[in-house]
Amino acid sequence: MTPRQRRITLVVGILAGVSLAGLLALNAFRENVMFFFDPSQVAAGEAPIEKRFRLGGMVRPGTVDRQAGSLDMSFVVTDFKHDVRVVYSGVVPDLFRENQGVVAHGRLGSNGVFVADEILAKHDENYMPPEVAKAIKEKHGGVMPVNPDIRNLPKTGT
Amino acid sequence: MNWTWFHRLGSPPHIYRIAGTLTPWFAWPAGLLIVAALYGGLVLAPPDYQQGEGFRILYVHAPSAWLAVMIYGVMASAAAVGLIWRMKVAHAVAASCAGVGAWFTAVSLVTGMLWGKPMWGTYWVWDPRLTAQLILFILYLGYMGLRAGIDDLGRADRASAVLAIVGVVNIPIIRYSVEWWNSIHQAPSVMKMDRPSMPLDMLAPLLMMLLGFTLYFAAILLVRLRAEILRRERTASWIREVLR
Numbered sequence: 063m064t065p066r067q068r069r070i071t072l073v074v075g076i077l078a079g080v081s082l083a084g085l086l087a088l089n090a091f092r093e094n095v096m097f098f099f100d101p102s103q104v105a106a107g108e109a110p111i112e113k114r115f116r117l118g119g120m121v122r123p124g125t126v127d128r129q130a131g132s133l134d135m136s137f138v139v140t141d142f143k144h145d146v147r148v149v150y151s152g153v154v155p156d157l158f159r160e161n162q163g164v165v166a167h168g169r170l171g172s173n174g175v176f177v178a179d180e181i182l183a184k185h186d187e188n189y190m191p192p193e194v195a196k197a198i199k200e201k202h203g204g205v206m207p208v209n210p211d212i213r214n215l216p217k218t219g220t
Numbered sequence: 221m222n223w224t225w226f227h228r229l230g231s232p233p234h235i236y237r238i239a240g241t242l243t244p245w246f247a248w249p250a251g252l253l254i255v256a257a258l259y260g261g262l263v264l265a266p267p268d269y270q271q272g273e274g275f276r277i278l279y280v281h282a283p284s285a286w287l288a289v290m291i292y293g294v295m296a297s298a299a300a301v302g303l304i305w306r307m308k309v310a311h312a313v314a315a316s317c318a319g320v321g322a323w324f325t326a327v328s329l330v331t332g333m334l335w336g337k338p339m340w341g342t343y344w345v346w347d348p349r350l351t352a353q354l355i356l357f358i359l360y361l362g363y364m365g366l367r368a369g370i371d372d373l374g375r376a377d378r379a380s381a382v383l384a385i386v387g388v389v390n391i392p393i394i395r396y397s398v399e400w401w402n403s404i405h406q407a408p409s410v411m412k413m414d415r416p417s418m419p420l421d422m423l424a425p426l427l428m429m430l431l432g433f434t435l436y437f438a439a440i441l442l443v444r445l446r447a448e449i450l451r452r453e454r455t456a457s458w459i460r461e462v463l464r
Contacts, residue, residue, distance in 0.1 A: 069304045076385050084389045097347045098402045118402055155341030157270060165404055182341045185271070187409040189278075189418040195269030 098165045101144035111170045117146060118184065123160040139164060139176070146170075150178040157183035161206055230307045232449045233458045239442040239449075246439035253432030260425030268422075277335045279425060283433040285328035286411070288356060289394055291321035291437060295363075296388045299381035311377035312452060314384060315367060316444035320437055322360035329353060340404060348397040349405035352390060359387040373452065 063071070088095060098118030099109040109115050117139055125138035125147075136149045148166050158164060163184030168177045190198075199206055228234050261279035268275035295317035302310035332350070333343040344350065363380050370376035398407050409417045416423050453459055 066304060073300050073303060073385060076382065077388060080386050080389045084393070088393075092401075095348050096401050097345070097404055100402065118404075155339065157339050159270070162270075180341075182345070182404060183339060184404050185339055185406050187406040187417045189268050189271075189275060189409060189422050191266030191419065191422075192269045193266075194419060 100141040101139060101146045102141050104146055104170065105144040109170070114167065114169055116165050116167045117148065117170075117176050117178075118163065118165040119146075121158070121160050121162055121164050126160060136175075137164075139166065146176050147174070148176045148178050150181055152179075152181070154181045155183040157185055159183075162186070230305075230309050232309060232312075232453050232456070233462070235309050236446055236449050236462065239446050243439050243442045246435045246442065250432050250435035250439055253428050253435065257425045257428035257432055260428065265422045265425055271339060274335065274338055277331050279429050281328055281331040281335060282410075282426060283430045284324045284331065285353065286430060287433050287437055288321055288325040288328050288353070289391060290434070291317050291324060292356060292359070292384075292387065292391060294441075295321060296384045299384040302377060303381045303385075308377070308452065309449070311381065312445055312448040313441070314381065315377075316441055316448050318360050318364045318367075320440055320444070322357060322364065324433075324437075325353065325357040325360060329357060345404060347404045348401045349394065349403050352394040352397050355390055356387075356394060359383075359390060363387070 093108075093110070098116035100119050101117070103109050104111070104117065109117070119139040119141045122138040122140040122145065126135065127137065128135045132151070133153065134149070134151045135154070136147060138145050138147050140146075148168075150166065150168075158181060163186060165182040165184055166176060166178035167180040167182075170176050195206065257279065262276055265276070267273050295314045298310045298313040298317065301307055302314060329350075332353075336345075337343050363383055366383055367376045367380045370379060397403055398405050410423065410426065418426070450459065
């Protein structure tokens, strides 16, 4: 091997070694890297239900229940396979909406209700002007679908 | 095959001269594109249906984050070329990348935090995407610190090149963090196989900004590369010719 080939081997070797080490480390810490667990993972017993953890999913439409005169509220987090009811007392972020992503931090009670002390909104990757959003909502009976298709929409008069 | 062009790339006076000639060809389009994209993004583009006017921070946040990752790729590639072909100019390119990359990473982190508070409800969470981007920032700082800590130029070049190559492992982690794990960060809107999840009047200023930032990086890299070459070659006789 010429010195240059030896150096190429060294660079490739470093990359391969570090990638392998990274892969093993990330695999070992997978549960810790996971920012939240979805309702199916909770149902399958993968979530650490004896500790505090984050529950993430979509807010099921029609399940948001606010108590008049207080900050107490409850709603259902769903991944469209399993549901978990969440109770929370406090102010929710502006982007907290039905059919939008949400991440709740708290504990799962023995009655299967998740008691959250922190609610974060999760935004999806779709951006659109209000008129387009209105057109999509009208097309779907007044509700924003989970993955709106912004293609081939009728032009809105602006 | 004729390799003269490749060997001439290793010649500091040659690169110094070319870099000086090329700089305005990147700097002017960069300035014009960024001004036009700012007008398009902050004035012409419609507000988002959910985030309202706040979504406009995207026009600085997303291009900065892309540049942060792209510059790391340029830096690590240059470092590898310098290591394998013993090319001093390549090491100078890598050294010139680090500061710019660190700044773009810092801008992406700060704008992301400012956006995160009103939208997610928090400035910072230890989410895979956010953490990987913070590690990128620390890698840049570590690279610069390692260079600054070794007096011998050749040793500093080689040691920092190895660190830059080791850090490459973080790049796919940043890109795929939102797909491999549950993350609070949204999936890519533009950099994906499918069509962009954004109408054209929002997308056009974003792409212009990305191109503008890239050209800005190219221009600033050339300026910094010239300074780095001057510093390295300060005892060489051609410098006296150039600076006469």
